[in-house]
Amino acid sequence: MPTDDVADLVLRPGTAEDIEEIAELFLATRRDAVPQMPPVVSDDEKIRTWFRENVESQEYWLAEDGDILGYAMLDGPWLNALYVGPHRQGSGIGAALLDLVKAQRPDGFGLWVFASNDRARSFYHRNGLIELEHTDGSGNSERSPDIRMVWPGQEPLAFLRSQIDEVDGELALLLARRFALTTAVQGFKENPGQSGRDAEREAEIVARMAAHAPGLGVAALSRIMHTVIGESLDAYERDS
Numbered sequence: 357m358p359t360d361d362v363a364d365l366v367l368r369p370g371t372a373e374d375i376e377e378i379a380e381l382f383l384a385t386r387r388d389a390v391p392q393m394p395p396v397v398s399d400d401e402k403i404r405t406w407f408r409e410n411v412e413s414q415e416y417w418l419a420e421d422g423d424i425l426g427y428a429m430l431d432g433p434w435l436n437a438l439y440v441g442p443h444r445q446g447s448g449i450g451a452a453l454l455d456l457v458k459a460q461r462p463d464g465f466g467l468w469v470f471a472s473n474d475r476a477r478s479f480y481h482r483n484g485l486i487e488l489e490h491t492d493g494s495g496n497s498e499r500s501p502d503i504r505m506v507w508p509g510q511e512p513l514a515f516l517r518s519q520i521d522e523v524d525g526e527l528a529l530l531l532a533r534r535f536a537l538t539t540a541v542q543g544f545k546e547n548p549g550q551s552g553r554d555a556e557r558e559a560e561i562v563a564r565m566a567a568h569a570p571g572l573g574v575a576a577l578s579r580i581m582h583t584v585i586g587e588s589l590d591a592y593e594r595d596s
């Protein structure tokens with residue numbers, strides 16, 4: 357299927373026969389992207405092996421004009437990779453691949469992008485993706501801060517509300533765990549319940565949380581935790 361935007365560009369599904377070339381394109385692109393992106397932590401041979409061994413579990417789409425110029429790799433609701441070779445960036449190939457991914461995932465998809473990769477972030481912003489979560493990088497192998505972005509699909513309100521529902525489900529379980537811990541602690545305090553509230557300890561809790569999620573800010577976290585702790589202690593007093 358030739359695209360309108362980029363003459364002679366063909367987009368097609370990738371096959372096992374393409375995997376060696378895709379692996380080389382990945383390695384060359386990542387080498388060229390330093391320092392916008394951190395260097396890959398595994399050596400080249402390990403990366404080639406990863407591509408060979410995981411070809412079946414990923415869905416690949418290629419952009420080519422005879423040579424492979426770029427690729428997108430999808431896994432369920434995740435766009436795991438979108439790379440365009442170093443010499444063809446800025447010529448509409450990435451946008452063509454992203455349009456194809458949107459057509460494949462009309463209900464929306466997510467991806468991770470390194471915070472340092474300004475070029476990719478602005479590309480995704482221009483193409484309708486939203487930044488949803490900033491991390492300190494402890495969850496990726498490069499240990500480099502990254503950002504979860506989503507394309508909210510053709511029904512953005514429904515997509516984002518379903519993400520809120522998912523988070524609220526986790527939040528409810530965490531709150532229940534926290535309430536139970538607050539109750540348990542009271543059994544070991546000389547002065548339990550509301551009258552034993554410890555402002556210093558609560559300030560420490562807020563500071564630690566703010567370090568985990570700087571975007572929330574100390575003031576908002578302090579109000580939230582004041583309410584959470586107050587409600588936990590009320591529940592303890594009601595039940596004891």
Ligand SMILES: O=C(O)C(=O)C[C@]1(C(=O)O)C=C[C@@H](O)C=C1
Pocket residue numbers: 538541542545552553554555557558561585588
């Ligand atoms: O650490 C305590 O002393 C508690 O009672 C627990 C807890 C909390 O829920 O984290 C509750 C009340 C205090 O003001 C401080 C902290």
